[in-house]
Amino acid sequence: MRSEQEFLEYVQGGGQVEATDWLPDEYRAKLVKFVEMHANSELMGVLPEREWILRAPTLQRKLALTAKVQDEVGHAQLIYRVAEDLGKPRDAMFADLLSGKAKFHNVFHYPTKTWGDVGVIAWLVDAAAIISQKALLKCSYAPYARIMKKICWEESFHILHGRDVILAMVTGTPEQFELVQEALTRWWPPLMQFHGNPIPADQDPMVHWRIKSQANEDARQQFLDGYVPQIRELGLEIPDPKLRKNEDGVWEYTEPDWDELKHVVTGHGPKTSERLALRARFLEQEQWVREAVLAA
Amino acid sequence: MIWEVFRRERPGAAFEHSGSVEAPDAEFAEAWAREQYGRRGESVALWLVPRDAVHTVDDWADEFDLKYRRVDGYSIKARLKEARSRVGSTERQS
């Protein structure tokens, strides 16, 4: 298969390709960029949460949170390997991440302020992520689709853990309930932006090439459908007076600020520079270790 | 070096390719693959194979359409229907 048209028909018909197959330049470029952003997001997602491992209030929570964050690092490894086999070396991806040339998801540019954030992130951010990840299980690029199976399996533990953390607090003291409410109020706008602006499927290059099988708005609707009832049944308030499911079964809500989303993912989030600087510091500091080990 | 990771999920199952790790030698590959592919008890065994050691075969010639070697090369259904209609039976007699 050597023509872009044949390739397109093949993937749009559900066909999958491997690392050793011929890939059209545009497909390869868009795929690498998408995969790279996903890997960067898993890696950067560790940073908001790692401080709370150190502060976890019980031994069980410390272990569960460490395991969750460990999974995120593991996912980063799995996904970077996919991009590496597509031709982009890990060093180059780290360099692009640190220079701001490559992006990562909006949610990981924000601060975590309390133990309430730990619950909200593990429960709701991971829930939003798992919806996107499930839409990648049938990715036309088979190596990526295959690792998504392991990733989705591991993410399901995170949601359980997050929900358990939240439930313990909402049934605890009024102050603990308030921690959750306050965290939810803060995280709601980034959560609504998480799945991206509502590009129609037929204009979304990721859907065109069957890299993703779900348009952004469908993912968001799925998130709202699944989680708004679960949030409300705990007595928590969602900070959007317009949020409601209409007669057609479609969730209506206050339009997220898409300019803000763009501003954040292009490197201007509240914690972006600090977190990239932390990465850069350790990458540089431990360069000698990589040289001692990988130069085999 | 890239090491391909094959894992056996449970006793009796075949080894399945599950991913790869980059490591300088078998010792590091093992230390790292153990945790990446086994920390939740999801594997009973791993094979770690240097990518270079894998010999790929992915093309065959099928110029003369040797259908008899494949299941789709037989038209059992059509012939059985014809045989039955000759005998006047519509289904297998017990």
Next chain:
Amino acid sequence: MAAPPTRQQQLERELLGLADDELIIGWRDSEWTGIAPMLEEDVAFSSIAQNEIGHARAVYELLSDDADALAFDRAPEEYRCAPLVELPLLDWAHTIARRWLYEVADEIRISALKETLPLAAKIDREETYHRLHAEMWHARLQGTPQFRAAVEELWPYALGVLPAAQRDALSARVGLPVVEAVERGTHTDGLAEIWDEMTMVRRSAPAGAQW
């Protein structure tokens, strides 16, 4: 004058020291989550940290009905950990040097405990993988100046993990002479900092609150 400690009390004191060592070194090791030299090592190292905290928990459960209270609700001076595990060592050479020294010392300590404590045998079996990991890194880095300097610097602290009677064994395995140890019983500034952060969430709710 207070009565000398009974054998049972001595054992409990020793076990508390072991549990506190594992808790605090587990805490220090989890500081590397997300920033280890390579992603593959990050994942493996995190398992080690989790195992250590798991060991701490198992020992606390032997000593108390409320392992969390024992782990987190004491004042810093009441912890029995050795100064080695408290040190903030956010560079890989020192971290691996500590890992390696700690595992060698811990093996000596655990072997001695195996006779009186079934739990020690369980811990020892899991520690086998930690020792393999530490040896692997030791073999790779032992020729580097960074690692050698780190081992020398941490050596007096490593000796302090073990009672005096076990230090010759440690010296033989590590290949360094016994020197004056940084003894268990006092704490470095490192512990007060850790304690603050480690307990801040827990202290924000009344005792007995569920998390």
